[in-house]
Amino acid sequence: MSAPVKGGERRRKIPGTNGHTAGKDPAEGRVSRVSGATTDSPGRPGLTPPPDAGPPVRHPAAPAPGEPLGAHYDLCFGCGGGQPHGLHVRSYAGEGVTVTAEFTVQPAHQGAPGLAHGGILVSALDETLGSVNWLLQAIAVTGRLETDFVRPVPVGTTLHLRAECTAVAGRKIYSSAVGRIGSPDGPVAVRADAVFIRVKVEHFTKNGRPDEVKVAMTDPDARKVARAFEVNP
Numbered sequence: 001m002s003a004p005v006k007g008g009e010r011r012r013k014i015p016g017t018n019g020h021t022a023g024k025d026p027a028e029g030r031v032s033r034v035s036g037a038t039t040d041s042p043g044r045p046g047l048t049p050p051p052d053a054g055p056p057v058r059h060p061a062a063p064a065p066g067e068p069l070g071a072h073y074d075l076c077f078g079c080g081g082g083q084p085h086g087l088h089v090r091s092y093a094g095e096g097v098t099v100t101a102e103f104t105v106q107p108a109h110q111g112a113p114g115l116a117h118g119g120i121l122v123s124a125l126d127e128t129l130g131s132v133n134w135l136l137q138a139i140a141v142t143g144r145l146e147t148d149f150v151r152p153v154p155v156g157t158t159l160h161l162r163a164e165c166t167a168v169a170g171r172k173i174y175s176s177a178v179g180r181i182g183s184p185d186g187p188v189a190v191r192a193d194a195v196f197i198r199v200k201v202e203h204f205t206k207n208g209r210p211d212e213v214k215v216a217m218t219d220p221d222a223r224k225v226a227r228a229f230e231v232n233p
């Protein structure tokens with residue numbers, strides 16, 4: 001078992017994926033990487049894809065690179081335009097199975113005076129990572145998400161996020177994300193690795209509010225409905 005190393009160096013690249021390397025910032029890591037064995041333990045599934053995992057395959061019906069992904073649900077805390085308390089993360093399809101996103105830290109998102117709350121940053125990462133599943137046309141929910149906070153993020157900062165699916169194994173979708181300050185090439189502020197688990201629409205109707213799911217299904221924005229439901233989990 002490898003020991004954790006400062007700055008996220010414990011992360012490793014998955015064989016067979018296109019490791020997005022670098023920059024000059026010593027805190028920078030790779031987008032295509034998952035956590036090392038330190039957080040995976042017997043009986044507790046972790047973030048390391050199993051040996052039978054394969055590379056993700058972009059769905060032919062996925063939005064073209066550069067296309068805005070919009071919101072999957074108007075009241076979603078992460079992306080919903082109708083959610084006054086939300087983050088209003090704006091995400092765009094990237095090349096391959098990647099997504100870029102932007103999130104501007106508001107005064108309501110403070111933890112310490114003038115600085116973003118860590119949980120808010122995790123939410124922005126979760127939202128961006130979750131958007132990647134749309135390029136696979138998969139309905140999936142976060143099973144596990146591990147975050148490195150590399151730099152404080154001041155209020156007013158626009159965080160530029162990039163997420164990439166790195167591997168798929170059965171219902172499990174492994175993805176990683178990075179958030180940079182001020183521009184897509186700015187200094188790294190946060191990084192995360194996650195595993196999402198594919199679910200059926202019943203996950204939302206049984207556990208959530210079925211009436212609101214029905215309303216969401218009749219949303220006049222056909223793209224939003226397609227994003228949320230017209231997929232084969």
Ligand SMILES: CCCCCCCCCCCCCCCC(=O)SCCNC(=O)CCNC(=O)[C@H](O)C(C)(C)COP(=O)(O)OP(=O)(O)OC[C@H]1O[C@@H](n2cnc3c(N)ncnc32)[C@H](O)[C@@H]1OP(=O)(O)O
Nearest residue numbers: 045046073126127130141142143144195197204213216228
């Ligand atoms: C208006 C309506 C809109 C509706 C359409 C919306 C579209 C979709 C968007 C969703 C919203 C986006 C927003 C951002 C993404 C969230 O934030 S999603 C919200 C946060 N996440 C949750 O609430 C999930 C809560 N957890 C659960 O419901 C269940 O634990 C899960 C994750 C569905 C898994 O339960 P399960 O289906 O019984 O699966 P289970 O058989 O236990 O495990 C299946 C496999 O996954 C692995 N696994 C399970 N849990 C974990 C874990 N925590 N770690 C690692 N591996 C795990 C298992 O080991 C197993 O692996 P294999 O044995 O196949 O190798």
